[in-house]
Amino acid sequence: MRIDAELVARVARLAALELSAEESEAMSGQLTRIVEHFEALRAIPDELLEASADPAASPLRPDEARDGAVGAFLASNAPELSHGHFVVPRVVTRSE
Amino acid sequence: MTDLGALLDGPAGELAMAVWQRRVSAAQVAELALARARAASEKHGSFLSIAADVAARQAAEVDRRVGSGEIPPLAGVPLAVKDNINVAGLPSTAGSRILEGFVAPDDATCVERLVRAGCVVVGKTNCDEFGMGSSNENSAYGNVRNPWDESRVPGGSSGGSAAAVAALAVPLAIGTDTGGSVRQPAALCSLVGVKPTYGRVSRYGLVAFASSFDQTGVLARTVRDAAVAFTAMAGADPRDSTSLRSPVPDVLSPLAREAGAHQPLRGRRIGLLAEADSAEGGLHGDVGALFRRTAGLLEAAGAAVTTVSVPRVAMAVPVYYLTATAEASSNLARFDGVRYGARRGEGSLGDVYRQTRSRGFGPEVKRRILLGTFALSSGYQDEYYNRAQKVRALLARDFQAAFEQVDAILCPTSPEPAFRLGAKADDPLAMYLADVFTVPASLAGLPAISVPAGFSADGLPIGMQLIGPPDSEPLLFELCGEIERSAGALGARPKGAVA
Numbered sequence: 056m057r058i059d060a061e062l063v064a065r066v067a068r069l070a071a072l073e074l075s076a077e078e079s080e081a082m083s084g085q086l087t088r089i090v091e092h093f094e095a096l097r098a099i100p101d102e103l104l105e106a107s108a109d110p111a112a113s114p115l116r117p118d119e120a121r122d123g124a125v126g127a128f129l130a131s132n133a134p135e136l137s138h139g140h141f142v143v144p145r146v147v148t149r150s151e
Numbered sequence: 152m153t154d155l156g157a158l159l160d161g162p163a164g165e166l167a168m169a170v171w172q173r174r175v176s177a178a179q180v181a182e183l184a185l186a187r188a189r190a191a192s193e194k195h196g197s198f199l200s201i202a203a204d205v206a207a208r209q210a211a212e213v214d215r216r217v218g219s220g221e222i223p224p225l226a227g228v229p230l231a232v233k234d235n236i237n238v239a240g241l242p243s244t245a246g247s248r249i250l251e252g253f254v255a256p257d258d259a260t261c262v263e264r265l266v267r268a269g270c271v272v273v274g275k276t277n278c279d280e281f282g283m284g285s286s287n288e289n290s291a292y293g294n295v296r297n298p299w300d301e302s303r304v305p306g307g308s309s310g311g312s313a314a315a316v317a318a319l320a321v322p323l324a325i326g327t328d329t330g331g332s333v334r335q336p337a338a339l340c341s342l343v344g345v346k347p348t349y350g351r352v353s354r355y356g357l358v359a360f361a362s363s364f365d366q367t368g369v370l371a372r373t374v375r376d377a378a379v380a381f382t383a384m385a386g387a388d389p390r391d392s393t394s395l396r397s398p399v400p401d402v403l404s405p406l407a408r409e410a411g412a413h414q415p416l417r418g419r420r421i422g423l424l425a426e427a428d429s430a431e432g433g434l435h436g437d438v439g440a441l442f443r444r445t446a447g448l449l450e451a452a453g454a455a456v457t458t459v460s461v462p463r464v465a466m467a468v469p470v471y472y473l474t475a476t477a478e479a480s481s482n483l484a485r486f487d488g489v490r491y492g493a494r495r496g497e498g499s500l501g502d503v504y505r506q507t508r509s510r511g512f513g514p515e516v517k518r519r520i521l522l523g524t525f526a527l528s529s530g531y532q533d534e535y536y537n538r539a540q541k542v543r544a545l546l547a548r549d550f551q552a553a554f555e556q557v558d559a560i561l562c563p564t565s566p567e568p569a570f571r572l573g574a575k576a577d578d579p580l581a582m583y584l585a586d587v588f589t590v591p592a593s594l595a596g597l598p599a600i601s602v603p604a605g606f607s608a609d610g611l612p613i614g615m616q617l618i619g620p621p622d623s624e625p626l627l628f629e630l631c632g633e634i635e636r637s638a639g640a641l642g643a644r645p646k647g648a649v650a
Contacts, residue, residue, distance in 0.1 A: 065528075066524045071487070071501070072508055073506065073509040078514075078517075082517070089583070090535075092580055093472065093535070095466065095469055096466060096542055097538075099466065099545070104538070104542065104544075105544065113392040114396060115392075116389040128254065128256035129490075129491075132256075133491060134490075134491070134493070134494035146499075
């Protein structure tokens with residue numbers, strides 16, 4: 056199938072990516088070629104395809120409390136930190 | 152007098168023995184390895200950071216332990232670590248701008264265990280961004296060049312790790328193998344490259360790419376070095392819920408057999424992958440010739456060699472790329488510029504997410520996130536992602552059936568020797584097809600080892616791969632040991648060596 060500019064834009068929105076017009080055009084061509092190639096999987100008859108088995112359950116480790124405070128390394132890696140919290144642009148605003 | 156340079160040129164095992172016997176100190180070895188790592192970085196772009204302080208501290212600790220009577224199996228062995236594996240206090244960029252400035256808070260479990268075994272970390276190696284690539288041309292920090300021919304790629308995504316070991320900077324490196332990222336560069340650089348059974352080595356401390364595939368593996372100059380490093384790294388880890396709880400298989404005993412034994416592989420059944428010659432994208436003539444020669448070597452050593460079919464191998468590239476990109480689109484959602492990494496852009500929270508990601512990720516990573524998001528999106532998931540999962544299960548059953556006929560499967564690691572830098576850069580699909588022989592074992596969670604098998608007519612390394620059922624590492628190491636003994640590729644030195 057063809058991955059046209061509209062579909063590229065929809066998928067980019069879902070993935071929180073912004074593409075320039077040039078990037079978008081290049082992606083459309085490349086993704087179309089890749090996806091059309093991958094459609095070879097349709098050649099396998101449905102009756103051969105069983106649902107994949109559920110993965111084995113993960114083993115659990117003991118539930119032990121740990122210090123959840125932001126340590127020095129987390130603090131030094133954070134783009135912006137204030138009073139032990141990550142700072143982000145305002146999300147909730149008062150409507151005028 | 153001990154020749155320190157010659158020790159660093161050789162197997163890790165001999166170097167460790169020299170440190171135990173106190174003919175050299177770990178500190179002396181580390182100093183020379185750091186100098187070589189700097190030279191390799193300049194010459195091939197193989198390192199992204201050099202860890203002089205960490206190396207000095209770890210080497211001093213090894214010397215202290217040896218002085219008090221301990222004999223760590225890898226005493227003083229310099230180790231290069233792929234930049235998507237954490238080492239406390241060192242940067243982990245995973246080859247991406249989005250992690251620029253990130254410093255790891257602790258050691259990955261595999262690093263912690265190798266250091267406990269005596270390794271000394273000398274630096275972090277260049278790689279394709281987030282492990283996404285087969286040529287190391289997708290790093291935000293520049294290409295890596297192959298020490299065997301600097302106009303060619305070293306393979307990827309663990310290209311820096313492979314180039315560092317091949318150039319004689321370090322005897323041992325670790326990388327991650329999602330769809331072949333340890334085995335393929337090992338093959339292109341004349342090294343042994345190990346992808347363990349899924350879950351055998353803890354992934355705590357790795358930057359995740361595709362979690363149903365990612366495994367840490369080792370790149371070494373000899374099969375024995377790889378086996379010692381595997382033994383040190385493997386085993387259950389409470390910090391990785393996917394790590395196997397079963398005992399680590401003994402891979403060292405099968406290698407202890409005396410050289411020159413008559414028909415040492417008698418009773419072993421080897422299957423030559425029937426689909427190898429018809430691989431999509433073609434099989435290079437020299438690779439095909441060495442495939443047949445290697446089969447002959449195993450037969451001469453007493454193995455029963457037949458042909459075995461794994462029919463859905465032909466579908467492995469589409470299945471892998473639909474599944475791995477879907478997992479990557481989810482794993483890489485965490486890179487949003489809020490908690491760590493480089494934040495870019497202004498405006499609303501959504502604007503910051505989009506600008507951080509759009510400016511922080513390179514083209515191949517964006518392509519894979521888009522492909523994976525598409526494969527998981529409403530209206531397309533059944534046709535692409537879900538179908539790929541079902542074919543993946545079918546491929547695993549194909550392997551199970553094959554392993555009722557044979558003990559292990561032999562096939563080339565890469566369909567061609569190292570290609571020229573830029574040769575596939577504009578054709579993502581051609582690049583994906585370079586993984587045709589490595590992704591099948593990844594999809595089925597099977598162990599696989601690439602071992603040097605010889606050279607092409609123009610002197611480029613070629614590797615062969617042995618794939619076995621889960622936990623068959625002892626057999627795979629044994630078979631690779633036999634190929635190493637008889638193929639004549641051991642000890643070859645690349646033109647671009649920094650020693």
